[in-house]
Amino acid sequence: MGIYTLKAESVLKSGFAVENTAGKFTIIADEPASMRGTDTGMNPVEMLLCALGACQCITARFLARSQRFDLQDYRVALEGDLDPAGFMKGAEGVCPGFQQVRVTVYIKANATAEEIDRFVDLVQKRCPVGDTLCHGVPVVKRHIVEE
Amino acid sequence: MGIYTLKAESVLKSGFAVENTAGKFTIIADEPASMRGTDTGMNPVEMLLCALGACQCITARFLARSQRFDLQDYRVALEGDLDPAGFMKGAEGVCPGFQQVRVTVYIKANATAEEIDRFVDLVQKRCPVGDTLCHGVPVVKRHIVEE
Numbered sequence: 001m002g003i004y005t006l007k008a009e010s011v012l013k014s015g016f017a018v019e020n021t022a023g024k025f026t027i028i029a030d031e032p033a034s035m036r037g038t039d040t041g042m043n044p045v046e047m048l049l050c051a052l053g054a055c056q057c058i059t060a061r062f063l064a065r066s067q068r069f070d071l072q073d074y075r076v077a078l079e080g081d082l083d084p085a086g087f088m089k090g091a092e093g094v095c096p097g098f099q100q101v102r103v104t105v106y107i108k109a110n111a112t113a114e115e116i117d118r119f120v121d122l123v124q125k126r127c128p129v130g131d132t133l134c135h136g137v138p139v140v141k142r143h144i145v146e147e
Numbered sequence: 148m149g150i151y152t153l154k155a156e157s158v159l160k161s162g163f164a165v166e167n168t169a170g171k172f173t174i175i176a177d178e179p180a181s182m183r184g185t186d187t188g189m190n191p192v193e194m195l196l197c198a199l200g201a202c203q204c205i206t207a208r209f210l211a212r213s214q215r216f217d218l219q220d221y222r223v224a225l226e227g228d229l230d231p232a233g234f235m236k237g238a239e240g241v242c243p244g245f246q247q248v249r250v251t252v253y254i255k256a257n258a259t260a261e262e263i264d265r266f267v268d269l270v271q272k273r274c275p276v277g278d279t280l281c282h283g284v285p286v287v288k289r290h291i292v293e294e
Contacts, residue, residue, distance in 0.1 A: 003246070004229050006192050010200025012221040016208055018201040022193035027174045029201035044202035044276050045153050046169035051198055052286070053157025054165040054176035055191035059234070061163055073294060074159040080284075082151050087206070087275050097278030099150070104289045113293065120291050128234050129191050131244030136283030137227075139199070139248045144267050147220060147255045 017041070045098070048133075049078040052101065055129035060107075060119075063126065069119055070110035077104040101133065161185070167194075192245065195280075196225040199248065202276035207254075207266075210273065216266055217257035224251040248280065 008022040016037040018029040029044050031037025042050070053076040064071035079102045086096035105120050124130055155169040163184040165176040176191050178184025189197070200223040211218035226249045233243035252267050271277055
């Protein structure tokens with residue numbers, strides 16, 4: 001099948017607002033007023049949780065179809081823990097990113113509890129965003145263009 | 148400052164469409180028609196790239212303010228490589244997630260090339276989503292609720 005390259009672009013607008021585009025779709029990120037933002041969108045770490053939840057849901061639909069698993073409903077609640085001292089202060093020994101992400105799966109399916117367990121485990125294993133988060137990925141700075 | 152817990156929820160709708168909510172904001176993920184989706188939003192791996200780009204832009208604004216760096220424009224182009232065989236076929240030895248992510252930074256600032264380089268490096272280091280992706284994060288399945 002070969003390697004497939006996905007693309008996106010993020011443009012810093014006024015204050016903390018960011019316009020993020022992939023293909024024909026745009027989503028806005030921002031910070032709340034309490035962080036001196038203009039509160040026009042969720043923040044990027046919430047967006048990361050949404051990417052994970054969305055990917056698990058789509059993986060569930062995809063695997064249900066290919067495995068003839070009778071999936072009726074799938075919903076994911078996500079939590080991620082951050083220590084703001086890492087980002088805001090660059091505190092020594094405190095990572096700026098998530099320290100842990102927790103996923104609770106709400107599922108309705110015409111299957112036994114054991115089959116459901118196996119299905120949810122497979123969803124977590126095959127989910128591209130989940131795999132990226134669990135194992136990490138090299139983020140390479142290609143170059144800097146001064147404009 | 149203590150640990151701060153971010154939350155989000157993803158709900159699988161018709162086909163591959165997913166409604167993702169954090170606080171009062173909702174963003175839609177979907178797959179294009181070529182993937183048998185209904186093309187109502189970007190896909191989750193594109194959303195992950197957007198979360199990274201947004202986080203770099205917001206981190207740039209934040210650091211520019213706190214360091215009195217005269218930042219005028221900041222824009223990030225992102226690419227991520229996937230092998231669909233990992234996700235679609237569960238192919239042995241092929242990870243379902245990104246194999247590499249590349250970031251190109253377009254910046255306008257009243258600063259020397261060296262100061263700009265240092266600033267962009269600091270943005271990459273302090274960015275919470277970038278840190279999470281570079282180092283990975285434990286994704287813990289809390290429990291499964293059958294409905």
